[in-house]
Amino acid sequence: MILVTGGTGYIGSHTCVELLKNGYEVVIIDNLSNSNNDVVDRIKKITNKDLKFYFGDVSDKELLRRIFTENKIDAVIHFAGYKAVGESVKLPLKYYDNNLYSTICLCEVMKEFSCKKIVFSSSATVYGIPKTLPIKEDEALSTTNPYGTTKLMIEQILKDLYVSDNEFSIAVLRYFNPIGADKSGLIGENPNGIPNNLMPYIVKVALNKLEILSVFGSDYDTPDGTGVRDYIHVVDLARGHIKAIEHVMKQTGIDYYNLGTGVGYSVLDIIKTFEKVNNVKVNYKIVDRRPGDIASSYADVTKSYKELGFKTIYTLEDMCKDAYNFAIKNDI
Numbered sequence: 001m002i003l004v005t006g007g008t009g010y011i012g013s014h015t016c017v018e019l020l021k022n023g024y025e026v027v028i029i030d031n032l033s034n035s036n037n038d039v040v041d042r043i044k045k046i047t048n049k050d051l052k053f054y055f056g057d058v059s060d061k062e063l064l065r066r067i068f069t070e071n072k073i074d075a076v077i078h079f080a081g082y083k084a085v086g087e088s089v090k091l092p093l094k095y096y097d098n099n100l101y102s103t104i105c106l107c108e109v110m111k112e113f114s115c116k117k118i119v120f121s122s123s124a125t126v127y128g129i130p131k132t133l134p135i136k137e138d139e140a141l142s143t144t145n146p147y148g149t150t151k152l153m154i155e156q157i158l159k160d161l162y163v164s165d166n167e168f169s170i171a172v173l174r175y176f177n178p179i180g181a182d183k184s185g186l187i188g189e190n191p192n193g194i195p196n197n198l199m200p201y202i203v204k205v206a207l208n209k210l211e212i213l214s215v216f217g218s219d220y221d222t223p224d225g226t227g228v229r230d231y232i233h234v235v236d237l238a239r240g241h242i243k244a245i246e247h248v249m250k251q252t253g254i255d256y257y258n259l260g261t262g263v264g265y266s267v268l269d270i271i272k273t274f275e276k277v278n279n280v281k282v283n284y285k286i287v288d289r290r291p292g293d294i295a296s297s298y299a300d301v302t303k304s305y306k307e308l309g310f311k312t313i314y315t316l317e318d319m320c321k322d323a324y325n326f327a328i329k330n331d332i
Helices: 010-021 038-047 059-070 085-090 092-112 148-163 198-204 234-250 265-276 302-308 317-329
Strands: 001-006 025-032 053-054 075-078 115-122 167-175 175-178 215-216 231-233 251-257 285-289
Touching: 001 010, 010 115, 025 198, 025 251, 038 075, 038 198, 053 059, 053 231, 059 317, 075 092, 075 234, 085 092, 085 148, 092 148, 115 148, 115 302, 148 251, 167 234, 175 198, 175 215, 175 317, 198 215, 198 234, 198 265, 198 317, 215 265, 231 234, 231 317, 234 251, 265 317
Parallel strands: 001 025, 001 075, 025 053, 075 115, 115 167, 167 251, 175 231, 215 285
Antiparallel strands: none
């Protein structure tokens, strides 16, 4: 049985679908701060399987103890946390308090119940401004914003935890940029309020829910001057978590893996591909750079392929089509 923290969120929900499809039993804890509880029913509908849902905070140790008492948890996938780069620059204490404290509470309760297998949702932001591209897992680590710093600090917490107790098995997954949605159109990226991420904003502009997309910077050292990122289909990303769970079940230790495609696409690449595959127009304007952003970031995915057997199967066209399909079906 797998406990998924933040399991009704964008990446969490798709991972729960893949877990259930692969025969795992799933327990979710989520406070719904950036998701909706109808996601649980949608996961059940896609998979035709049941799961257990607990409403609450990962920082609530008593609730965590109840979950571990009522269920035989074999491993944890830890997604829960605030994740907006821009907001973290404005509200750093909110991010440090929530992201770090909840992880510490989770690890303490895991130790109490001798559950020592965890997959952690980290981020490519821990590479800061990369010195070489593509980025390998042994790249020097640094951060350019508080959100990234919380991810890096949690990585250190988990490393120290393993040093203190070698029975732990930990996989740290450094995500690049997930976009897209499940083919069913039942789950996808639907953040509360104004979107912070590129794809949901593009979708809302395409559907005339928002007037115009702001492209932050056109003077980066990239082919078209806009930021370049490694975009990965969220279902591929979820598939990567299945590989990581299989990995931590087999051995002890702490390992780090990039999850991306290994290809960099610019903001304008995304806009043009979205317009082409969905036959829509996306109004955009170039504005000043955003604090904390970097020019380019894309992964070297050799290690995740060699050690986890993980390889992406979806294209950028798939990502753009599936994101729009979800939006249309759900009037996002």
